[in-house]
Amino acid sequence: MTPTLTLRRALVCLPLVSLLALTACGSGGGGGAEDAVTLRLSHQWPDVGVDGDGDHRALIAQRFAEEVSERSDGSIEVQVYPNASLVKATEQYSAMTNGSVDASVFPLSYAAGHVPAFDITLMPGLIRNHEQAEAWGTSTIGESVEEITEEHGVKILIWMWGSGIFATKGDPIVTPDDIRPGMVMRGAGGATEEVLEAAGAGITSLPSNEIYSALQTGVLDGVSTSPSSTISFNLQEQIDSYTASTENSFWFIANPLIISNESWDKLSPEQQDIVQSVSEELQPEAYAMASEDETEATAVLKESGVEVVEMDDAAFEQWQELSKETAWKSFAERVEDGQRLLDEAQSAGD
Known part of the structure; x- marks a missing residue:
């Protein structure tokens, strides 16, 4: 058993929480007479396996559910x-x-059509490693x-x-010049798509859980997605090459666990x-498990016979320069306080 799987299995040692309807509780254990609340937490990642293994985003969601239920003596399910x-x-x-979901592990950039400023959380060329990403907190x-x-x-x-990362049919993509004429790609978000299009790619937009079928049917020639999604959705079965993010990453995406303000306000101060x-205690694990997924993805891809390459500093700087000329520029122009957000992001950790 690998250390990664051992850690994850240790993190998810309790059964799934019971499913309760939203109801009032007249009496109980540590929850006292507080109203019992059910929070519906939705996400797109595959479910945690019976052995406790899986995508770190799904694992954190389940661990959050279990810990909250246990510590509240069931007053929060x-x-x-x-x-x-x-x-x-x-x-x-x-x-x-609209109130039909209470919480989610959600890529904020997916909602940039509603809130354009969310594009800052998936801005290509802005963050190159986990240390820079974690500094945002x-x-x-x-x-x-x-x-x-x-x-x-x-x-x-x-x-x-x-x-x-880049996952492609055919030769790997390391620099913008590696985008082949006529290549159709998925870019993970509007800002990323803007940069890939400037490099010469055609664009098809779709969420992570639809990538496999799009590669399988020839709708896509390549994708930019995360290491976690690459192995969670078994993309190694459909690709020839993989540009790992161990040294440099084309982009970083924020997939936070979020709760609606309305649902938060339903909780008592004690809840x-x-x-x-629970959230504060899980935060370091969320960071660590993302890095572990990155390492595990590289190992899985190599074992599957996929060509694995790295993006060196020079290649990253090419993507960063193209990003500044396209996505960064348009973000600063179209989003209120866009330039301020870009400046703050570049100063993170200073």
């Missing part, structure tokens, strides 16, 4: 809906703001993003980040304290 089984991947933000840019989310109906509980405490 979290019902987890994986694999977009409750709501389509791209519609989870709308579902949260204690920097001005993180505070700004949290303020923006709360202004638009949701609250960040746990920051989660994923690096960006809010429990949720906040």
Whole structure:
């Protein structure tokens, strides 16, 4: 058993929480006479396996559900809906703001059509490694993003980040010049698509859980996605080459665990304290497990016979320069306070 799997199995040692309807509780254990609340947590990632293995985003969601239920003595029950089984991947933000979903592990950039500033959380060429990404949690840019989310109906509980790789049929993509004429790609978000299009790619937009079938049917020639999604959705079965993000990443994406403001306000102060405490304790694990997924993805791809290459500093700088000329420029022009957000992001960790 690998150390990664051992860690993950240790993290997910309890059964799934019971599914309860939203109800009032007249009496009980540590929850006292507080109203019992069910939170519906939806995400697009495959469910955790029976052996406790899986995508770190699904694992954190389940661990959150279990810990919150245990510590509240059942006054808060979290019902987890994986694999977009409750709501389509791209519609989870709308579902949260209209009250049909309470919480989600959600790529904020998926909702950039509603809140354009969310594109800062998937801006190509902006973050190159996990250290820079994690610095957002204690920097001005993180505070700004949290303020923006709360202004638009949701609250960040746990920051989660994923690096960006290229997975392609045919030769690997390392620099912008490696985009072949006529190549159709998926770019993970509007800003990324803008950069890939500038490099010469045709674009097809779709969420992570639809990539496999698009590669299988020839709709896509390549994708930019995360290492976690690469192995969670078994993309090694459909690709020839993989540009790992160990040294440099084309982009980083924020996939935080979020809760709607309305659902947060339904919790009592004591219940809010429990949720906040669990979230703070899970935060370091969320960071560590993302890095582990990155390492595991490279191993799985190599074992599957996929050509694995790295993006060196020179190649990253080419992507960064192209990103500044395209996605960064348009973001600063079209988004209120866009340049300020870019400046804050570049200063994260200073």
